Amino acid sequence: MPIPIRGPLAVPFRLCGITQSKMNPNICTICERSFRYVKKQRHISANATILFADIRGYTHLSERIDPIVLSEIVSGFQDQCAQSIWAHDGIVNKQMGDGLMAIFNFPIKSEHHAAAAVRAAVEIQRRCASALGDLESGHAEPAPEALGVGVGVHTGEVEIGEFSNFRSEFTAIGGAVNLTARLESQAAPGEILVSSAAAKEAPDLMAGIATRSLTLKGIERPILAHVLTRGV
């Protein structure tokens, strides 16, 4: 039975604690938590696409600008990213300062999750270029360098569960998650780096896109990444 999460029909559910998920307002907290009851182990394996994004040069920026401006930049960035991710059925699983991690294909199943994540990444770049540009032009004290966002996208097997005994908050861990984080750390401002594994699942979006070979910290073999640039 679908659970109403908006409008007057949602009120009785809300009174029982069933509300919109904070990770994606299109799903309810029951859906978010349902995986707990199906798993016998403390976690399940799933094929998913992971997306990491952050603001390039944020540390440098955080040392130099007014904290109020900094907090506006972080809020604007987080909100624009969330809108982009939700529009493509992903969830915002983790936010940490100027960074975030999104999961596609869990708990909302999506056959073309790699393509969905790449489309979300393109939307993140488009929205943030506009939002960060407005911020830069709207303040008397401009940021010392142009603000840009770096994004990494990778598809693989991840472990999904609650990896802590005290916090009921699911997340994804595993080699594929860390590879995505490392990939994102190599993205220049405005760039989206898509791993070969994710690119193979989204061939229509990758035709004619340049590739780059990357050596990532902690990962032995070099990684071939497809490089999408803002505006592509």
Next chain:
Amino acid sequence: MPIPIRGPLAVPFRLCGITQSKMNPNICTICERSFRYVKKQRHISANATILFADIRGYTHLSERIDPIVLSEIVSGFQDQCAQSIWAHDGIVNKQMGDGLMAIFNFPIKSEHHAAAAVRAAVEIQRRCASALGDLESGHAEPAPEALGVGVGVHTGEVEIGEFSNFRSEFTAIGGAVNLTARLESQAAPGEILVSSAAAKEAPDLMAGIATRSLTLKGIERPILAHVLTRGV
């Protein structure tokens, strides 16, 4: 009026949604959220000590070991860190894979928050050395390298608030937070790197401790860190 968060007296509060904070079981969710009502802005400035910790070599490890073992390592690490942080009145504000961020002096006020954070860091190293050692010896397939934890501690002005319109979860941002993260990224396995600002607030713990000059990404001036090693 103190709110009971354990035992039978806590039941009526729990029915109203007032429970133990997930960030620290010694405070309730009202305390965790109370800052929202005092601030007129969307955030407040506070002097706090920030602690970052993660597992050194985790990316390399995550590529090579069984996901079940990996999840045990992550759970064990997160739980040992949380116990150490709570024992010194800090809160576990963020968990991300093998990493976490803790805040001291908010929302639980503590005059000697830098010393509390350093003591928590020492306890993290002590507990994790034991817990990770047990994991390594308890599996037929040993980890390819000795597991160790890196910790960074820094004291400074941070902005505390909810830096996203869709997620009611407070965190700390600002230059001091990023400096702590960069400091932690330079810690070798078993090391605690304490910034000069934090060390100055905890002189009793820092007497005779060696220092190291570090150049951190995105931070212009070199940073002098006090280096505590596991077992010190």
